[in-house]
Amino acid sequence: MMAPRFSRRRFLAVAAAACTATQVRAKAPVATWRGPALGALAEVRIAGLDGAEAAPILAQVEAELARIDRLFSLYRGDSALVRLNRNGVLPGPEPDFLHLLSLARTVHFATEGAFDPTVQPLFALHAEHAAAGRSVDPELLSDARSRVSFERVRFDGTSVHFERPGMAMTLNGIAQGYATDRLTDLLQRAGLRDVLVNAGEIRAVGSEQGARGWPVRLPGGQRCRLENRALATSDLFGTIVDPARAVGHIFAPSQGTRTLRHGPVTAYHESAAVADAASTAAVVLDDRQLSLLGPLGVRLQPSG
Structure with missing residues (x-):
């Protein structure tokens, strides 16, 4: 039993810095990867690394997103979850x-x-x-x-x-948060100190540009600064x-x-x-x- 497709307006976004935020200069290189992931468009940006330096990390991110999709997606016939639903x-x-x-x-x-x-x-x-x-x-x-x-x-x-x-x-009520946790942990293991992952749910580690935490916009236009915590709406x-x-x-x-x-x-x-x-x-x-x-x-x- 596969789930019907509905429009998903979510955008998977990852921002990270390869050094402390106070050391990231305006002209510091920013390596970027874009592609489909978890039924949405994904973008990963790493400040402080050029393309060659960031390539191994971005390859790990891409592979991890694909692995999570193969486990928990309701929209691909070969995922573990769809096989479970089909066969019991x-x-x-x-x-x-x-x-x-x-x-x-x-x-x-x-x-x-x-x-x-x-x-x-x-x-x-x-x-x-x-x-x-x-x-x-x-x-x-x-x-x-x-x-x-x-x-x-x-x-x-x-x-x-x-x-x-x-x-x-359906694991849609927990798997996006799981993906957020996995990507955050992966980037930290790669040595990145300041990380913001938004895979439908948001987790922040460190800070952006020397400020305390990361700025996050909540539904209704409210804003907060998220520091070493996760949130889901x-x-x-x-x-x-x-x-x-x-x-x-x-x-x-x-x-x-x-x-x-x-x-x-x-x-x-x-x-x-x-x-x-x-x-x-x-x-x-x-x-x-x-x-x-x-x-x-x-x-x-x-x-x-």
Whole structure:
């Protein structure tokens, strides 16, 4: 089961400096790589290195983006996630696939199930009916919901498998944050001290041009300076699955009616992956339940 394609307006941007920001001069060389990555256009800029010096680092970035895409993309038929959704089992999963599932499970239990990657059948059902201009039949919706339960996903070093036929997962609510973390760590290992990675979610290390932290623009035009932290923003209507019926791309996994949060909510954490999952969960959680994110070390900034 592959996900329908929706327009993604995200732009993956990476900025880094090869020396302390105060040493980066206006005429310092800037090496740049541009290309497709994770369903978006990507740009990586490294100040303080010429093209030859930066080439090995940029090659590592490009290879890592391709590797992440092969693991978690819903838009390519050979990705590990699409094969799992199609077959109900993924033999011999890569360690990073298991790592991300373990992290997702941690957030799932911490949020009492509000973050649940197995909502993909709901997404696919609404998308299919929207494409045909039809409302979703309540019986079909109930059937799709019966296949939503992350607790029915079993995984270990030998395989990942679904306990019920027709289940499927999306990792879009955590994989972009994971990609942000991986790229940040890669650039730091390469010796870059000041790094800003925006792979849909944002993580900052060091600072830009000697100032404290990096300037980041939040939804609604607010600005902040992000220093050695990550942030992620989720919005129910950031992507519209069914415009005619005002169905957004985030779904409550539990049965029954639940009012999802309208407007963007931003989560801060040391890990962009955790911030990504937490901001997704916050759309599902009501105000009283937002305290569930506290033990994860998450700080929230709801809209308004």
